[in-house]
Amino acid sequence: MRVRTTWRRPETPVVAAALLALLAAGEVLLRADGDVRLPLALSLALGSTAPVALGGPPALSALIATAAGMLALAPFHVLTAAGLAGVVGCLYRAGRHGPRVPAALLPLPFVAYAISAPGGSDAPARFHAVLVAACAAAAAGTGLARRARETALAHSATERAIADTLLEHAARGERARIARELHDVVAHHISMIAVQAETARLTTPGLPDAGAQRLLAIGDTARAALTEMRRLLGVLREDAGGAARPERRPQPGLEQLGELVDEARDASSATTRLIVEGRVRPLGPGVELTAYRIVQEALTNARRHAPGAAVDVELHYADDALRLRVRDNGPSGGDMNGAGHGLLGMRERAAMVGGSLRAGPARRGGFLIEATLPAGEDP
Template identity: 70%
Template structure:
């Protein structure tokens, strides 16, 4: 049931009764004003603007004629209140739409960043995987040519292994061409071996020279040889964390910790700055998470105990 129809009817009845009972003798005018000041409220839900335009002058006229608060004035107040809810509802809907649009843009930007980072990771890992496949081809060919008295079947199998490895390299180059959406990387970059943990000292030296901050490398546990992909992930993780330190906490002291365990290496980069300010879900952290997920590790970022910011990853060995 339409509540405005009920209210309009009740106020209309009240207005008519009031007009009949008034002693001023202006029954026709009072009835006309009472009807037009209340009954239009029935249509308030579908036509609030038009109803307000009719009720308001009628309500004022009823006050002027009778010198008292009438049912028509109550109806006008109800309609104007209805218009102010509707207006607030429109404001809320517009704000919600803007918030949703901003969230969609941010989500799309994060997804594009993640895709770009995945493509970059794939390009870097291409060198690592290509090296191993090349070694398979070289070792198979060497074994075929240097093994004395090798049966023909064994030589054929080794030749097939070498051919398969070379085919795999060709397909990897094609895959890399698909991932390289914008342009070929610089030739010098392609010739440079992918970095690993052996280059951490150079990275920390660059940090000291660039920011003048105190940067320490702390190594715990027996150093274990890691897979090249894991070493590359660890290096890039520390590199991105140091870049964030330099950007968000310039001049702060930074500790880089490598803690070698039996089945994992824990990497922690902590600065002594003021800690995170506002949103800490930046695009650099998106890249870190992509790299750590790729090797089956875990990543935690956020405020460090007492002060500063902490990036902590556990990579399986």
């Protein structure tokens, strides 16, 4: 039977404590010169270095090292360089990982001793006391400062992650809303294809069998496409847990824009005008729905960010495009940085139908939203 031995590398604090203890003991022995306080000096040297290896609370290790270092410094004057290094290490660890108040209070005995140390002929002893106090205070302060910086960075990262999550959630919600509305528009057209194909097959007199078969195939294909689309996108109409089906109604278009402007005027008690230029004509359902939603969101933003401000909604029918402008004369003009969730949704709606949208401060004050949407068929 073979016994396999696994060698484990000792942890760094244990090695550091052992090395400091050996150095402190060597310094005590070199400085002893027959001193009867040799056992006491060795004990204090061990007390100021051994806590480096303790794995308990950092404040407890720092308290033990501070007590041993203070006794070695003040009454007996046997504090070694290795013992000072052990005290400094424990105070830094307490400031970095322990409670803040004890970490801030532990260097005070060294500072008090440095202030009260005698001067004059005993200048080297005073300098030594000041050096020890400065090292102890610097170690604790450095640990506390580094922990405060790490905490601030962690909070900043958390806030950024939360902001990114909220923005992504809002964008997903807007995309889901757009998908629901496009589902309704596309489903209507596919249903009309199926109905018209079936009607043509049944009502066209003298229709050849080949033509009837093709119309039947067209109807079957349209119904299959409608079924697949409802299976993939129709779930967006339902809430989780099988909630009640929302009320179904036709999607709004530019014909309902007057009602929307009237509602906005009544809700805000401010002047809201609808200005139409060019030859009014029906556009694609997706384009009309997009224009309606952009105006709806723009009026909502105006009421939220510039309450009481007058709003002008302008529609210009060009040959190849529908140009839409919504401007308020409020002092702030809404989301000035252009990164709000509502503006993000409007841009996505305009891009969905092949258009573009620009939002920003108006030249004469207030806030302006301009959209250009294609006036042809839906892309």
